[in-house]
Amino acid sequence: MQNGQFLYQHVIEVINDMVSQQILEPGDKLPSLRKLAQQLSVSIPTVKQAYYYLEGQGRIYSKEKSGYFLSEVEQTTLPRRCKLATTPTEVNKQSLIEQVYEGIHGQHEAKFGIANPVTAMSDEAVLAKMMRSVLKQAGDQMLQYGAMDGLLKLKQQIAQRYLRMGLSVSIDDIVITNGAQEALAIALQCVTQPGDVVAIESPGYFGIIELIENLGLRALEIPVCPDDGLWLEDLAHALTQHEVKACICSTSINNPIGSVMPEHRQQSLLSMLVDNNVTLIEDDVYGDLHFTKHRAKPIQYYAQPRQVITCDSFSKTAAPSYRIGWMLAPGYAQRARRFKRALSCSSSLINQWVLADYLTSGAYDRHLKKLRLRLQENKQKMLCCIRRYFPENTRISDPQGGCVVWIELDKSVDGGELFNLAIAQGISLTPGQLFSATERFQHCIRLSFGLPWQDKHEVGLKRLGEIVSTIIKMSESK
């Protein structure tokens, strides 16, 4: 690393300069890996990493045995915007979700189906050491029930993290939960009754769709723009047509598209919801895994009490197995605490204690920094493989953080059929149908790059691209 910059970023800058000075023009061959490595006094793998990055962005492409070339035109290959739903819908997705869970949790060579960024780089040694030290310090106290709404020192650490983002919060507004999933469930129960309408992202995280089904709510799907989150114009229109009680979305980094909502749109979203008496439930689980320079502020930052409930967890950043999450619920905390008590009494004391120490020691922030870089590298490798091995008309999201890419395939490809064929060949993925409360996204899939990248993953993506091409060819010949 040089001056806080990674060497491959320097290589990218050199290529950018060559393009802006028209030393390189569309269609031109880029310098060979060896030549550029020599000229810049860096290693060949460093240049390769930069070329991977540029290829992942579609700015350059490779030809077998000929090298890399500058793309002719700026490719617009982002997934398309879907249509606004005209009516809210009851949800019936649970059995499909169960089938997919069963498939993706098996043994596979290439596990692209599970969004677990921690497997890309876990901090297990540090966490194990802290666990041992906590057991030593606290002894049998660790075996007791903890405080109903969470361990004070963990809540203090969480409050301090918000303060660093410019958000001053009261400890009393934080309720520790069993992961973000329980936080979302409690948040929904705080503000809705069965039969109520909840606006959700489309495509959106299937755990929320499953919750809506279980709580007897109705979903109203609002399209997500691949660049900047929920489509506000569509939401505004939907609010004139339906009485919506809550809106759940991720404005930091959403799952599965990976887009980030700019600040001015966050503020417009909030004021639109406030004007219509709709509570915003923000799902911020991927917020800390940003690839952008700064972390997006939670919408809570702009809100007054009772306008926003923020749900978050350590599942995507430290340890999903600990099942520790929280809600920040100004104006709803008392109600949330009661639901939490009725549901599960309290959350694991020992896991909260370890996390509190982990945060206090600074190890969590050090780990986050490394994890973000690893995920960013993985993203580039995955995008590069998809561009290389998938049919040309494939559309791919450009996630600004997190660990998943959203892929729109040719209309003739059914994500469910592809799922079955891929699983049979040791490759897991998540079919697009799961990300809609209705029947949308049949021809889409989500792939996770939250894994320790190895050659077998490139092989898996190549194989997956071949399966997709075969399905398309077969449908053309019918």
Ligand SMILES: Cc1ncc(COP(=O)(O)O)c(C=O)c1O
């Ligand atoms: C967007 C989103 N929200 C919430 C959750 C649930 O998180 P947790 O494991 O903390 O319950 C997930 C997990 O996959 C997720 O992707």
